[in-house]
Amino acid sequence: MARSPFVSVDIVKSLLLRRVLPPIDAIGYGLAILAMGQTVLLNLVMIYEVIVRYGFDAPTLWANDLTYMTNGTLFLLGAAWTLRMNAHVRIDFLSTLFPVRLQHFINLAFYVCLFLPLIWYVGLSQGQKAWRAWVKGELQNMSAWEPVVWPFYTGITIGVVGLGIQVVAEAIRHAIGLADPEAVPRPGSGEHVQV
Amino acid sequence: MTPEMLAIMMFVALFVLVFLGIPISFSLLATSFVFGLSVFSEKVVGSQLSGMILQTAQQFLLSAVPPFIIMGCILERSGIAERLFQTMQLWMGRFPGGLALATITMGAIFAASTGIVGAVEVVIGVMAIPVMLKYRYNKDLIAGTICAGGSLGTMIPPSLVAVIYASVANMSVGKLLAGMVIPGLFMVTLFLIYIVIRCVLRPQDGPPVPSDQINASFCEKIVISVTGLVPASLLIAAVLGSILLGIASPTEAASVGALGAFLLTTAYGRLSWPVVTDTLRRTILINCMIMLIVVGGTMFSSVFRVLGGEKLVATMVVDLGLGKGMVIFVCMAIVFAAGFVLDWVSIVLICLPIFLPLVAVMKIDPIWFAVMMVIMIQTSYLTPPMAPSIFYLRSIAPPEITYKDMCVGVAPYVVCQLLTLLVVILFPELATYLPKQMSGF
Amino acid sequence: QNITLRMATIAPKTAVYNTDISDPFAAHVARLTDGKVKVEVYEGGVLAPIFKIYEAVEDGRADIAVGPPTFLGGQDPTNLIISSFPSGLGVDSLIPWLYHGGGQEMLTQHRREKMKMHSYILGAGPSEIFAHSHKPIRTVEDLKGMKFRTLGNWAAILKDGFGASPMVVPGSELYGMLEKKGVDAMEYSMPSENKALGFQEIAKYIIMPGVHAGAWSFEMVMKAEKWDAMPKDIQEKIRVAAKLTTYESLHSIIMKDFAALEDLQKGKNEIIILDDTFKNKVKVASRKWAEDAAVKAKAEGNLWPEKVAKSVFDFQDRWAKLSPYMVMDHKFQ
Numbered sequence A: 001m002a003r004s005p006f007v008s009v010d011i012v013k014s015l016l017l018r019r020v021l022p023p024i025d026a027i028g029y030g031l032a033i034l035a036m037g038q039t040v041l042l043n044l045v046m047i048y049e050v051i052v053r054y055g056f057d058a059p060t061l062w063a064n065d066l067t068y069m070t071n072g073t074l075f076l077l078g079a080a081w082t083l084r085m086n087a088h089v090r091i092d093f094l095s096t097l098f099p100v101r102l103q104h105f106i107n108l109a110f111y112v113c114l115f116l117p118l119i120w121y122v123g124l125s126q127g128q129k130a131w132r133a134w135v136k137g138e139l140q141n142m143s144a145w146e147p148v149v150w151p152f153y154t155g156i157t158i159g160v161v162g163l164g165i166q167v168v169a170e171a172i173r174h175a176i177g178l179a180d181p182e183a184v185p186r187p188g189s190g191e192h193v194q195v
Numbered sequence B: 001m002t003p004e005m006l007a008i009m010m011f012v013a014l015f016v017l018v019f020l021g022i023p024i025s026f027s028l029l030a031t032s033f034v035f036g037l038s039v040f041s042e043k044v045v046g047s048q049l050s051g052m053i054l055q056t057a058q059q060f061l062l063s064a065v066p067p068f069i070i071m072g073c074i075l076e077r078s079g080i081a082e083r084l085f086q087t088m089q090l091w092m093g094r095f096p097g098g099l100a101l102a103t104i105t106m107g108a109i110f111a112a113s114t115g116i117v118g119a120v121e122v123v124i125g126v127m128a129i130p131v132m133l134k135y136r137y138n139k140d141l142i143a144g145t146i147c148a149g150g151s152l153g154t155m156i157p158p159s160l161v162a163v164i165y166a167s168v169a170n171m172s173v174g175k176l177l178a179g180m181v182i183p184g185l186f187m188v189t190l191f192l193i194y195i196v197i198r199c200v201l202r203p204q205d206g207p208p209v210p211s212d213q214i215n216a217s218f219c220e221k222i223v224i225s226v227t228g229l230v231p232a233s234l235l236i237a238a239v240l241g242s243i244l245l246g247i248a249s250p251t252e253a254a255s256v257g258a259l260g261a262f263l264l265t266t267a268y269g270r271l272s273w274p275v276v277t278d279t280l281r282r283t284i285l286i287n288c289m290i291m292l293i294v295v296g297g298t299m300f301s302s303v304f305r306v307l308g309g310e311k312l313v314a315t316m317v318v319d320l321g322l323g324k325g326m327v328i329f330v331c332m333a334i335v336f337a338a339g340f341v342l343d344w345v346s347i348v349l350i351c352l353p354i355f356l357p358l359v360a361v362m363k364i365d366p367i368w369f370a371v372m373m374v375i376m377i378q379t380s381y382l383t384p385p386m387a388p389s390i391f392y393l394r395s396i397a398p399p400e401i402t403y404k405d406m407c408v409g410v411a412p413y414v415v416c417q418l419l420t421l422l423v424v425i426l427f428p429e430l431a432t433y434l435p436k437q438m439s440g441f
Numbered sequence C: 001q002n003i004t005l006r007m008a009t010i011a012p013k014t015a016v017y018n019t020d021i022s023d024p025f026a027a028h029v030a031r032l033t034d035g036k037v038k039v040e041v042y043e044g045g046v047l048a049p050i051f052k053i054y055e056a057v058e059d060g061r062a063d064i065a066v067g068p069p070t071f072l073g074g075q076d077p078t079n080l081i082i083s084s085f086p087s088g089l090g091v092d093s094l095i096p097w098l099y100h101g102g103g104q105e106m107l108t109q110h111r112r113e114k115m116k117m118h119s120y121i122l123g124a125g126p127s128e129i130f131a132h133s134h135k136p137i138r139t140v141e142d143l144k145g146m147k148f149r150t151l152g153n154w155a156a157i158l159k160d161g162f163g164a165s166p167m168v169v170p171g172s173e174l175y176g177m178l179e180k181k182g183v184d185a186m187e188y189s190m191p192s193e194n195k196a197l198g199f200q201e202i203a204k205y206i207i208m209p210g211v212h213a214g215a216w217s218f219e220m221v222m223k224a225e226k227w228d229a230m231p232k233d234i235q236e237k238i239r240v241a242a243k244l245t246t247y248e249s250l251h252s253i254i255m256k257d258f259a260a261l262e263d264l265q266k267g268k269n270e271i272i273i274l275d276d277t278f279k280n281k282v283k284v285a286s287r288k289w290a291e292d293a294a295v296k297a298k299a300e301g302n303l304w305p306e307k308v309a310k311s312v313f314d315f316q317d318r319w320a321k322l323s324p325y326m327v328m329d330h331k332f333q
């Protein structure tokens, strides 16, 4: 820990690690809990549809839409926490041979130069779609139920933005790692959980 | 640079990122973004990519993935899966590699209830990996078996690949599925034979259970089997039965399975708050990982096709002016080679419009051809570096099973798939007999 | 100077919507403009998810989108009435209405006004199959309680008008659900498409004609500013190419359907032809749906649905009244 030449660097580092990153991580976890609730909902909706259709000859018009909308948003809402838990699969047999600082540099450069711009433009576009859907009261086309689509689009947008926020946090971690490789876990190992 | 050159460069860029240790899904997304910029402005790329997110998010069949993960996780955490495998080991224990045989069998059974590879692989993987590790199975055997068992999701009906293939080729999905049944079972048999041969030659790769368990009296065996096998069999019967009786669609049947696993665990008194939360947490992590790869693949595929990727393939096939046998060989070789670097959706959508006119001109039986194509497409799940089966396995396997184990482990299974192809080429009736027998209503 | 236009479509390269509409249109445009305008046809899902082709034009990913106005959904019922409608215009009256009864003008005007897009009719096709069914359907009473797979406004009409249980099944699960009798009946598309997908193999009854979709048309849309910026002679040539494609596609698709129907008639399915009583009851229920939708839209300040519905229904009634003077080769079995 004594490697940092200036005391202020250590202060910044500990500030980031103790005060800034945990609340950001908490956002991602919060979204993931929402996603967990949605997986339960997803199952309940499908089972309900099976029961009323087979048991009572009364299929719903909404179960199908609700099912894919739930599944289509939950995987993005959970994406941030999945990143934090390092559960997005990597092929790292080669990269783990690199010096640790280089590994941090690669990840940092990727996040800052490629991934954050991507998230920015995708998030912007997704946000616009959600906004447009809300303003126009846009309905789901080609469905018998025709629900409004803004909740679906908004869920996707929140998921993308949440992922973006988590990417910022991970970029900060890699920046810290570049300065002081011992302050943070090695890239790809992180708080790896056995999922 | 010509668009076709750019299309080739996309692969180079993708694999540079992947081997630098960037998550697969992020690598796919970033490559699509960068190469999308060669066609569109930044804002338009953003809208193109978010369109592809929407395309994935609206894919109803993918709703089967979370319920299947839930089913696998509950069965594993509640100990039901372990008992199931122990029971199978009890009877198959005298066979070399009994657990691997059981795993492939489970893969075939679950493949009969869903058309999504990731769903089959995760459900058998989370249940079988811990048991096989416990019995000290060889790691590349474990890895290969799980990947191959999962890839049966495409080959055993129902099958998402077959549905997409049939809709692009304008053919009866029922006939295609019927055509796949015999080659599919043949392939399963080859998988089983491979395991047996390997474990006979190298018993340490799939060690038998301790003899005191095998030597249990017949009555004891029956009791163990009833408690171990019956509940899980009921569950499988509920899933398959609800599909076959028209009670539920395959996608809905996945949630019937999840509910069944939940009730089963409750009945066993194994349901607890930690089991529930742990299952949900794992479901989110695995599902997000799988779905983000699907999104990345969809984006990659769309940008690749905007850049004119199909021109690459067209020049390879159409311009050569080949005979019937060579056309089949070249088509299969292209699909096999493409499978190393492309996901199967791109393969179907890029190759079919080029191949189908040739197939028609050459008077090649379209069902026979389709079955061969599906067999080849199935290899794309296993052939690295773009090997979805390996990615899914990595998300559920402990770190001690390495990427190398996985790549080594799938190779013999790819050979089995190629053998299946060869046999279907030599004996077209294997693919065309059942479709002709279809009685209908 | 040369112009390249990216065109988003709704189907694989091999589907009739591309082989009989998008591709011939691109060829006509190239021919008429001496190669100055190149239309690049992208199959469904490349530039946009298939139901989002209009959005692809709005966002600039595609220059042209070709597809059915119904993809714009029921928010503005105009879109559900203008190109195809349950018990709407038939194969004989659709094109006359489009080009001589005001259809094309209303469509162009509506798109300009509501979406800032330029639209031409591009492509038309014949009737769909009413249903592949496990149970015979001869009278509207047979529909009662039937689990019937369909989409859109026909679902609402089936439910409210005839007491059926419309059911939503995604295309990819359709064959399996019909095969396992998870649905009693389903509608999908035209004879050539349905036959290729093999629904006749698994359900005994084939019910015709498809009064829920008697005939249909597609449109091509471009951003108005982009269209207006093109030279006048190019615009005119694109218009001619679109019109020519519309006439051709209706008949080339009919020929494909005929080939399919010859096989279906030879098969062991029982083909049921719906009678006039059935058709009239569907017409009453469908028009009621359209009128209700128009009233609701009017209350919200949208006069278009009423205008289009009135035009369609008046033209249809006029056609029915005056057409007996024409010799038709069509006859009932």
Ligand code: NA
Pocket (backbone or CB within 6 Å): B110, B111, B112, B113, B114, B115, B116, B152, B153, B154, B155, B156, B157, B158, B159
């Ligand atoms: Na399957």
Ligand code: NA
Pocket (backbone or CB within 6 Å): B339, B340, B341, B342, B379, B380, B381, B382, B383, B384, B385, B386, B387, B388
């Ligand atoms: Na591969």
